[in-house]
Amino acid sequence: MDNIKKTIVLNFSKSMVYKPIVYHLVKDYDLEPNILKASINPNEEGLLVLELKGKRANYEKSLKFLKEQNIKIESVEQEIYKNEDKCTHCGACINFCPTDALYVERPSMKIKFNSEKCIICEECILKCPMRAMELKV
Ligand code: SF4
Ligand code: SF4
Incomplete structure (x- = not known):
């Protein structure tokens, strides 16, 4: 199974800001996240720039999970x-x-x-x- 290293940008709504997203990425998908940027705007919407390292299959599953949480995902790379x-x-x-x-x-x-x-x-x-x-x- 091949390993990947990707940088992604997550945009999420007020209701998701205090949910333990990074915890799930580590615990459920065995990924190593490196938080490059985290911010909350005045409307309490969150932005998280993450570098994720791990198995490609786990990464794919984690992206599905994030989408199911209505988190908007962008890749900064591609x-x-x-x-x-x-x-x-x-x-x-x-x-x-x-x-x-x-x-x-x-x-x-x-x-x-x-x-x-x-x-x-x-x-x-x-x-x-x-x-x-x-x-x-
Ligand atoms: S279209 Fe996107 S999600 Fe579908 S296989 Fe290609 S890269 Fe993956
Ligand atoms: S992108 Fe087009 S050519 Fe490629 S697998 Fe899909 S339908 Fe076939």
Whole structure:
């Protein structure tokens, strides 16, 4: 299982500010977080910039957990995009994308990419047979 080191930005609402998010990342997902920045704005919304180290599979699960808590996640390093010139709409990716960010649009049956749902796990980059999923750094 490969290890990753990622920097992510978490934006969360007032209701989440005092929840032990970092504790869960350590305890439930065995990640090593390094807090690069933490702040609460006058509206009591939180911002946390974290460097996370650990197993890739645990990192992916932790991102799912964070999304389920309605925490907005941004990567400061990278963004995934779909190269429409290369995609053949074979549909392979909908089986391995963990968040349904890649999905079938009906009735066209084209494969679409919803960047809002993408957790930048990079599975599609590794597995797309046409190399249609790319990383913008
Ligand atoms: S696996 Fe690649 S080529 Fe196939 S639909 Fe997904 S992005 Fe397109
Ligand atoms: S990186 Fe690819 S596989 Fe992972 S969530 Fe985003 S679109 Fe899905």
